[in-house]
Amino acid sequence: MKPLALLTVAVLALGSLVLYACRDTSEVTAPSQAAIAASTVATKGRWGAVFTTPSVNVHMHLLKTGKVLVWGDQKGAYLWSSGTGFTAVAAKPFRIYCTGHAFLPDGRLLVMGGTSDQTRGLRYATIFDPTTKAWTTTTSMAQGRYYPTATTLPNGDVLVISGHDTAKAVVKIPEVRSGSSWRRLTTAPLSIPNPFYPAMFVAPNGKVFLAGFTPTSAYLDVAGTGHWQSVDKRNEDGRMLGSAVMYEPGKILYVGGGVDSVFARDTTLQPTASAEVIDLNQAAPSWRTVPGMANRRRQLNATILADGKVLVTGGTSGVGFNNQAGAVHTAELWNPKTETWTTVAAESRTRTYHSAALLLPDARVLSSGSGEGGGITFANSEFSAQIFTPPYLFKSDGTLAARPTISSAPSRLSYKQTFTIQTPNAASITRGTLIRLSSVTHAFNQSQLIYPLTVKVTGTTSLSAVAPASGALAPPGPYMLFILNSAGVPSVAKMVTVGP
Numbered sequence: 001m002k003p004l005a006l007l008t009v010a011v012l013a014l015g016s017l018v019l020y021a022c023r024d025t026s027e028v029t030a031p032s033q034a035a036i037a038a039s040t041v042a043t044k045g046r047w048g049a050v051f052t053t054p055s056v057n058v059h060m061h062l063l064k065t066g067k068v069l070v071w072g073d074q075k076g077a078y079l080w081s082s083g084t085g086f087t088a089v090a091a092k093p094f095r096i097y098c099t100g101h102a103f104l105p106d107g108r109l110l111v112m113g114g115t116s117d118q119t120r121g122l123r124y125a126t127i128f129d130p131t132t133k134a135w136t137t138t139t140s141m142a143q144g145r146y147y148p149t150a151t152t153l154p155n156g157d158v159l160v161i162s163g164h165d166t167a168k169a170v171v172k173i174p175e176v177r178s179g180s181s182w183r184r185l186t187t188a189p190l191s192i193p194n195p196f197y198p199a200m201f202v203a204p205n206g207k208v209f210l211a212g213f214t215p216t217s218a219y220l221d222v223a224g225t226g227h228w229q230s231v232d233k234r235n236e237d238g239r240m241l242g243s244a245v246m247y248e249p250g251k252i253l254y255v256g257g258g259v260d261s262v263f264a265r266d267t268t269l270q271p272t273a274s275a276e277v278i279d280l281n282q283a284a285p286s287w288r289t290v291p292g293m294a295n296r297r298r299q300l301n302a303t304i305l306a307d308g309k310v311l312v313t314g315g316t317s318g319v320g321f322n323n324q325a326g327a328v329h330t331a332e333l334w335n336p337k338t339e340t341w342t343t344v345a346a347e348s349r350t351r352t353y354h355s356a357a358l359l360l361p362d363a364r365v366l367s368s369g370s371g372e373g374g375g376i377t378f379a380n381s382e383f384s385a386q387i388f389t390p391p392y393l394f395k396s397d398g399t400l401a402a403r404p405t406i407s408s409a410p411s412r413l414s415y416k417q418t419f420t421i422q423t424p425n426a427a428s429i430t431r432g433t434l435i436r437l438s439s440v441t442h443a444f445n446q447s448q449l450i451y452p453l454t455v456k457v458t459g460t461t462s463l464s465a466v467a468p469a470s471g472a473l474a475p476p477g478p479y480m481l482f483i484l485n486s487a488g489v490p491s492v493a494k495m496v497t498v499g500p
Contacts, residue, residue: 042394044344045331048387054078054086056381057368059099060356062437063130064107064478064495068358072372072381073097079133082362082387093126093135100150100197101439102158103447105476105499109439110138110177113145113163121146121165125177139180143171147195150439150446154206154471156499159222162195170195176222188226197442199244201252201449203280206472211244211252217278217287232286235276241353241442242272243302246449247310247336249473250280253290255334256297256315257443270319271298277339290339295328299374299443301357303365304435304450306482306490307392310334311344313367314351315443322353322374331388344391349384358438358445361480361493364389392488401489404429409481412497413467421455421463421483428485429455432465434498437478449474455483467498474498 056072063069063079071077071092078086094114101111104127112125121144127136145163152158153176161174172189175182192198192214199211200220207219207229215237219229234254242257255275273292278285297315299322305311311333318326327350333342347367351357353374357367365388371381395401404425413419423429432453439447451474453465463483468474476499482490 041345041391041398042396043342043391045391045394046389047345047347048389050348050384050386053368053383053385054088056354056370056372056378056383057356057385058097058354058372059101059441060358060366060368061101061109061439062358062360063109064437064497065130066361066495067130068360068366069109069128069130070368071096072354072369074372074378089133090135093137094122094124096126098147098442100145100148100160100163101441101446102150102152103437103439103477104152104158105156105497107478107497110150110158112141112150112160113148115146116166118168119146119164120144120168121163121171123166139182141175141182142184143173143175145171147197147442149197149200149444151200151202151208152447152475152477153208153222154202154475156471156476157222159200159208159220161190161200162192162198164195174220174222174226185220185222185226187224188220188228190228194240196240197444197446199254199444201244201246202472202475204250204472205280209252209280211254211278213239213242213257232278234287235289236272236274239272241298243300243312243443245302245304245310245445247304247308249451251336252278252280253302253310253334253336255293255302255312256300258298271296271315271317273297275334291341293332293341294343295330295332297328299352299355300328301351301355301367301440301443301445303357303359303438303445304448305359305365305390305392306363306433306435306493307484307488308336308433308450308452310336311357311365311388311390313347313357313365313388314355314370316352322376324350324352324376327352333390345388347386347388349382349386351382354442355382356440358440359435359480360387361495363393363482363490363492392490401487403489404483404485404491406481406483406491406494407461409494410496414500415467415471415498416469417467418464419467420458421465421481422461423463423483423491424461425485426457426459426461426463429457429463429483430486431455432463432481432483434468434474434479434481434496435493436474437480447477471499476500
């Protein structure tokens with residue numbers, strides 16, 4: 001038989017086998033739409049229904065009470081929780097718009113800077129008390145600051161850097177708040193063309209690390225009048241309005257953004273999808289490129305989840321500063337163990353300039369804001385929010401997973417303290433995490449960090465763990481304590497205060 005005839009016979013025989021194998025439709029059926037939806041939610045998570053907000057939530061903060069404090073420029077400040085919705089708080093003490101903010105060791109929120117007419121920076125500072133729900137005026141800074149970054153230091157002091165002042169000039173001299181007084185770091189000037197919330201982190205060596213958006217990163221020693229030490233040049237020079245996050249102690253992910261001149265409203269410059277990491281635990285830290293996102297993004301938000309993965313939401317892939325036509329709705333999830341990205345569910349609303357996102361105590365993510373600036377009028381801004389339920393809260397069939405619970409844990413943890421967590425699920429718990437409460441605006445969460453906990457089973461209903469060794473690994477203040485089981489499902493958080 002000729003080769004062509006042999007091939008024809010073989011194909012016909014194979015077709016008969018396939019038809020025979022598929023004849024019994026009771027055993028082999030196409031997956032139902034419900035099954036497909038279940039599979040999708042188990043791997044991509046799910047966004048909840050859109051709900052209305054009374055303000056454009058440019059600034060969002062998770063308080064130790066479990067409520068979220070929000071505000072924009074117009075309208076007031078509000079407290080939100082999923083159970084009670086929005087409640088107005090006392091009138092804002094001044095125009096706390098485009099401010100810096102950080103949590104004090106006792107869990108109160110320090111807010112500094114802001115704006116007056118024509119975006120002139122303010123010197124004022126105020127404190128919001130989550131318990132009394134009241135604002136208290138505190139000592140003003142030496143200079144006004146609009147768009148400053150605030151960082152809680154290992155000893156509980158607060159560093160504020162950059163911003164522009166009452167004359168709309170970039171503020172070069174950082175300040176440190178100790179008690180109620182301010183100290184200027186006159187020998188540590190930072191000269192940057194645009195004061196757009198540079199990304200700052202407390203490093204394991206106790207210094208403050210400037211990750212960007214300047215091309216060369218550096219350590220700031222706040223002792224005395226201050227001193228800078230260059231560390232390494234990033235692989236991506238410009239990351240203006242990208243997002244940076246410390247995903248493990250001393251390890252930073254910087255993702256997205258665009259070149260610095262984008263603030264000048266250059267209409268030809270695209271944002272980047274690239275990502276890079278640096279490990280400050282090394283003697284000579286250097287930036288290392290890792291796989292990038294599926295989407296270019298500027299104006300994005302990066303949020304640490306309860307299991308240590310990083311969720312990226314919103315942003316624009318379009319050219320220019322705040323291109324609405326290029327809005328990215330699909331979220332992405334970064335796994336620090338594999339350094340890879342997974343595309344997850346898409347948010348319904350546009351979240352670009354002036355959007356914010358944060359982790360809630362129930363391990364879901366609140367996303368809100370966008371507009372009230374950046375070419376978007378107040379009337380056309382996003383008065384909306386959505387909540388993302390990550391894949392770790394679902395079983396493979398798409399139903400909600402059973403969650404471990406924390407029966408009790410200390411409300412305060414001293415450094416190096418061995419402490420007990422009571423849970424009826426002790427045998428299934430494999431690890432824990434401490435995540436500092438969020439204080440986020442303008443694509444940067446000024447308080448967010450995570451500390452991984454190694455847990456040991458000490459009884460049928462008890463675990464033991466050791467608190468962070470020092471404020472360089474976890475600055476004093478409010479944190480969420482999560483425990484996770486062998487399936488990676490997190491508990492609802494227990495609020496704790498870390499520090500002396």
